[in-house]
Amino acid sequence: MNTDALSAETGAKPIMTARNVDVFYGKKQAIDNVSLDIPENQITALIGPSGCGKSTFLRCFNRMNDTIQICRVKGDIKFAGQDIYDPKVDVVALRSRIGMVFQKANPFPKSIFENVAYGPKIHSLAESKDHLEDIVITSLKRAGLYDEVSDRLDEPGTSLSGGQQQRLCIARAIAVDPQIILMDEPCSALDPIATAIIEELMDSMKEKYTIVIVTHSMQQAARVSQQTAFFHLGELVESGDTQAIFTNPEKERTQNYISGRIG
């Protein structure tokens, strides 16, 4: 299988591995036998037409699917060698290692500062008030938002523009110092300029974090990612080096999708 070959090809060590994953919503199967490796400190893009299961698959990585009562996940997903669906695994700890940014920016109805400080607070990451402030400022800087909001940290997070809100959500995810950041179509509600800013940001973030991004836009996948996985009708059709997928796909379905014939 080409997924096994992936790590060999690129030389990057996988931080997350999924093997034979099936996801069901009630009786309906949304993901069918998907295996994929997520290489460390790279950006992996999950692409595919609407309803292909890419978001569902992404939400398996931090067990956000647990919140949907009818959703069942089968198969084997390992993070740093540990099966994350093991009953002994603490979901809270898992999600502090694997952050998430959602499709629609969802800042808390609190101040900008409080938005970023909330994660460190509940995980007791800050030793003092100064330290907390430090974490907040560092996170905002990493998310490229600090210069724009430094003089109004106590204003509501929802008063920011859409793109700023999404970067605030990224800062909030960064603040708990995760290893992986899952992004579920983070730019689908943003204009091209805000999108470009976030894409730039992602590029600089991959030094420190592993990013998995679900995107509708093939151009975005081509621009930001090193690895791409193409989903269609709940199956993983093809995955591998982004350049290879976009220039020389192995499967016909992939070829059809990237050339705009399906999806």
Added chain:
Amino acid sequence: MPDYLLSTSPAMAKRHARHTRFQWYGRIAIAISISFMLLMFTAIFFRGIGAFQKTMIAVDVQFTESQIDPSGTRDENSLKQANYKPILLQGLQQVIPGATERRDRNNLYKLLSNGATFDLGERVARKPELIGTSQRVWVAASSEVDLYVKGKIDPDVPEDLRRLKDRDIAWIETLRASGQVKKQFNKTFFTSGDSRAPEMAGILSAALGSFFSLLICFLIAFPLGILTAVYLEEYARKSRLTDLIEVNINNLAAVPSIVFGLLGLAIFLNFFNLPRSTPLVGGMVLALMTLPTIIIASRSILRSIPQATRDAALGLGASKTQTTFHHVVPLAMPGMLTGTILGMARALGETAPLLMIGMVAFIVDVPKGVTDVATALPVQIFLWADSPEKGFVELTSAAIMVLLVFLILMNVFAVYLRKKLERRW
């Protein structure tokens, strides 16, 4: 401009007519509802406004020691209970000397309220140095006199159809001519409990009874309702059991309130032996009644909190409980409080369940706590409306006004809370 934009085809005219017609139906419906409401409010207002004034009669009283305190001990209780009837009568006879026969004397004395002697007793007990002096004191007039002075008794009605006879009216006019009749603010109405005599009856006992009942109702129903709603909405997995609970809560909300009263009678009074006729039990019964309303309102508020808020917190690694209590409940709180207050406003107006647990008793004393016997505002209205004396008619309307004021205050408070707690960001 092209012509077809201006042309009015018959179909178009019909469409416009339908639009206009419907608007008018709506306006007429609103006008009818508002006029009914205004009719009700003005009727209550004009009937009840009189109760806020009460007629007083001035009597020149000689506080003779031999009559009030023959033993000379100035004992407080004996001063209170002394017989003040003769000295009040003497005072009246100074103005109306004609009434000397026994029957006339009785009739003359009946111009004053029964409470007048208690009133004098209280004054003398408070200020014993009055004894031996001569004072002009204003005491309450009887209910019939009060109604006459307020113009609610028509002297043209044949004499044998009214309680106040021509002679009585002549006396009142004599008193009035000498400036010994006046109307003043009816403090009694706000400071005393119920009484058999309309001029001595007040709303305080019932108002406090209602207040204590609602306090108990809030203390029980609010935490129980909120916890139930939060658990069912945020924690419980959907199953046949939760469906069953949901159906039952919805059914309970529709159960007639008197059934809750019977339940309270059977369980709280007869099984647990809690004190009868008290705000404690009243509040518990009202809480049972309000609980489904609070749960349903709170659940719908919780359901309206966007999933994105929960996802944001969960995605950061907040636990279920942290997510719920740091983010979801604070957002839902204004709505849940509003639902609770509106539920309690309904409980405030509830009569039937309180009748079942004995809060319908005749209660003169003002309750000091939740375990003192009391009545409640709507029950008091019911009791007064049921009384034969004419003087209770205006008291009934006045009590309705008090109840309405409380209801309006609660609703205003609900709006204020929502505005205050609801952060617009």
